[in-house]
Amino acid sequence: MSIQIKNLSKKFNQVYAVNNINFSISTNKTVGLLGPNGCGKTTSIGMMLGLIKPTSGDIIIQNKNINTFERNELLSIMNFASPYVELPKKLSVKQNLEIYGRLYGVKNLSLRVNELAEDLNLKDFLNKKTGELSSGQKNRVSLAKSLINKPEILLLDEPTASLDPDIGDYVRTYVQSYKSKNKITILLASHNMAEVERLCDSVIMMKKGKIIDQGTSKEIISRHGRANLEETFLKIVRSKDEMA
Amino acid sequence: MRWHKIYALCLRHIYLISNSLPRIIDLIYWPTVQIFLWGFISKFFTLNSEYYSNTVGIILTAAILYDFLFRVSISYNIMFLEEIWSRNFTNLFIAPIKLSEMIASLTITAVFRSLIGLIPAALLAIPLFGVSVFKIGLPLLALLLSLYIFGVTLGLLVTSGLLRFGPSFENIAWASLFFLAPLGCIYYPVEILPLSLQIIAKGLPLVHVFEEMRNILLNGTVNYIEVFISILISIAYFIFGVIIFYVAYSGARIRGTLINMGE
Ligand SMILES: Nc1ncnc2c1ncn2[C@@H]1O[C@H](COP(=O)(O)OP(=O)(O)O)[C@@H](O)[C@H]1O
Ligand SMILES: [Mg+2]
Numbered sequence: 144m145s146i147q148i149k150n151l152s153k154k155f156n157q158v159y160a161v162n163n164i165n166f167s168i169s170t171n172k173t174v175g176l177l178g179p180n181g182c183g184k185t186t187s188i189g190m191m192l193g194l195i196k197p198t199s200g201d202i203i204i205q206n207k208n209i210n211t212f213e214r215n216e217l218l219s220i221m222n223f224a225s226p227y228v229e230l231p232k233k234l235s236v237k238q239n240l241e242i243y244g245r246l247y248g249v250k251n252l253s254l255r256v257n258e259l260a261e262d263l264n265l266k267d268f269l270n271k272k273t274g275e276l277s278s279g280q281k282n283r284v285s286l287a288k289s290l291i292n293k294p295e296i297l298l299l300d301e302p303t304a305s306l307d308p309d310i311g312d313y314v315r316t317y318v319q320s321y322k323s324k325n326k327i328t329i330l331l332a333s334h335n336m337a338e339v340e341r342l343c344d345s346v347i348m349m350k351k352g353k354i355i356d357q358g359t360s361k362e363i364i365s366r367h368g369r370a371n372l373e374e375t376f377l378k379i380v381r382s383k384d385e386m387a
Numbered sequence: 388m389r390w391h392k393i394y395a396l397c398l399r400h401i402y403l404i405s406n407s408l409p410r411i412i413d414l415i416y417w418p419t420v421q422i423f424l425w426g427f428i429s430k431f432f433t434l435n436s437e438y439y440s441n442t443v444g445i446i447l448t449a450a451i452l453y454d455f456l457f458r459v460s461i462s463y464n465i466m467f468l469e470e471i472w473s474r475n476f477t478n479l480f481i482a483p484i485k486l487s488e489m490i491a492s493l494t495i496t497a498v499f500r501s502l503i504g505l506i507p508a509a510l511l512a513i514p515l516f517g518v519s520v521f522k523i524g525l526p527l528l529a530l531l532l533s534l535y536i537f538g539v540t541l542g543l544l545v546t547s548g549l550l551r552f553g554p555s556f557e558n559i560a561w562a563s564l565f566f567l568a569p570l571g572c573i574y575y576p577v578e579i580l581p582l583s584l585q586i587i588a589k590g591l592p593l594v595h596v597f598e599e600m601r602n603i604l605l606n607g608t609v610n611y612i613e614v615f616i617s618i619l620i621s622i623a624y625f626i627f628g629v630i631i632f633y634v635a636y637s638g639a640r641i642r643g644t645l646i647n648m649g650e
Contacts, residue, residue, distance in 0.1 A: 185647065229475060233403055242396075243478070
């Protein structure tokens with residue numbers, strides 16, 4: 144599934160959260176959306192999920208404009224995970240996965256749940272209440288939910304923020320292996336350079352609602368004459384609006 | 388609307404309730420307390436008032452019916468708040484389901500959630516106070532239907548407020564019902580109200596429901612037109628509620644509250 148974003152803007156109370164951005168992601172690529180807090184990453188993802196209505200511009204997924212196309216049809220091939228979104232705490236892991244599996248119309252659901260439980264090591268706590276899990280376990284369950292429908296497009300909003308390094312690394316490793324085995328287009332919002340460098344085929348750099356650079360990590364690094372993505376990022380963020 | 392999606396949404400609440408004994412007890416506890424309170428008040432009035440002397444339990448029956456209305460709307464709101472509290476809210480709004488399916492699942496679950504509390508309470512009233520709501524007979528179902536539709540509507544309106552203004556709107560959820568109570572003529576005939584309020588009150592289905600309940604119990608006759616009117620008014624409010632819900636949803640999409648709600 145390819146994604147095209149055209150002249151997309153979102154104003155909240157007369158202030159641009161996202162200001163006329165353009166980019167595209169080709170099928171089965173992983174693209175990083177990189178930028179400091181408040182630069183408009185979550186807002187961009189929210190618009191792609193239909194949760195936020197753009198002020199202007201278009202989002203085109205596999206040649207279908209999400210404004211005119213049946214919302215449910217697109218949502219059923221997408222999914223999303225973020226540490227700020229959780230599953231009902233009082234339900235068991237299995238119950239939660241079952242409900243989302245049904246909502247997404249997953250065929251052979253119990254097979255799919257088993258597969259994910261195997262893959263993400265959920266077996267030991269499938270019948271435990273989700274709220275009683277450790278943060279690492281919860282995180283794996285959230286990942287399982289976001290993959291329940293074998294999404295063709297996966298949007299990840301800072302998936303490893305607020306995780307300890309060990310769990311963060313587990314998530315990165317898992318996503319890396321998952322995308323090598325499955326056909327999936329991923330947009331990964333992050334402010335973790337190492338994560339983006341490791342997982343993404345290319346990078347979009349945002350600042351104050353605008354895209355200030357995009358390309359592969361290598362291209363961006365060399366364009367700014369820095370040693371790595373982290374330094375490049377700092378240079379861009381700290382430069383006083385010379386580009387924004 | 389697709390039934391399997393609605394069923395999946397209901398399942399979330401069924402699991403929630405069946406996973407937790409305290410929750411079930413909570414659902415039964417409050418209606419039962421109401422029964423005791425109004426049972427004794429009712430008994431007192433029956434012994435000391437001429438108006439009620441020929442029919443035992445008008446007040447108690449009214450209390451049970453009002454409690455049903457109250458439970459339906461509160462259930463509706465709680466279920467929605469539950470999604471905000473558990474941060475599950477965004478997950479639901481990105482699932483391939485329609486708003487109408489969401490409304491349908493809340494509407495269906497609300498009635499079951501309410502009946503879990505109401506049925507034991509209503510049964511309890513029979514041996515304890517010799518009062519049976521079932522005395523109203525078949526029209527009882529019609530009156531309950533009207534209250535159910537109106538209860539869901541109140542739930543929808545408050546839920547729309549939650550969507551529009553965020554979780555801080557919660558207090559209004561509780562306040563709105565108490566605001567309607569005096570106008571609903573639950574425990575007294577509509578003539579008690581000043582004329583201007585009578586006119587407003589008649590625009591609510593509650594007056595028609597409770598007047599008719601008294602009519603049935605006191606006179607032993609059923610005025611089907613009144614029953615029909617109360618259902619019709621409830622349906623009109625329900626349609627209004629659904630429209631407000633859609634408006635609130637599209638407002639929430641503009642203001643960006645569907646993602647990160649509850650932060
Ligand atoms: N619902 C909202 N209402 C008003 N302003 C918002 C809302 N959501 C985000 N913003 C503002 O828009 C900007 C971009 O926010 P966001 O997309 O969350 O950034 P990021 O995810 O990159 O940290 C910020 O300045 C933020 O304060
Ligand atoms: Mg964000």
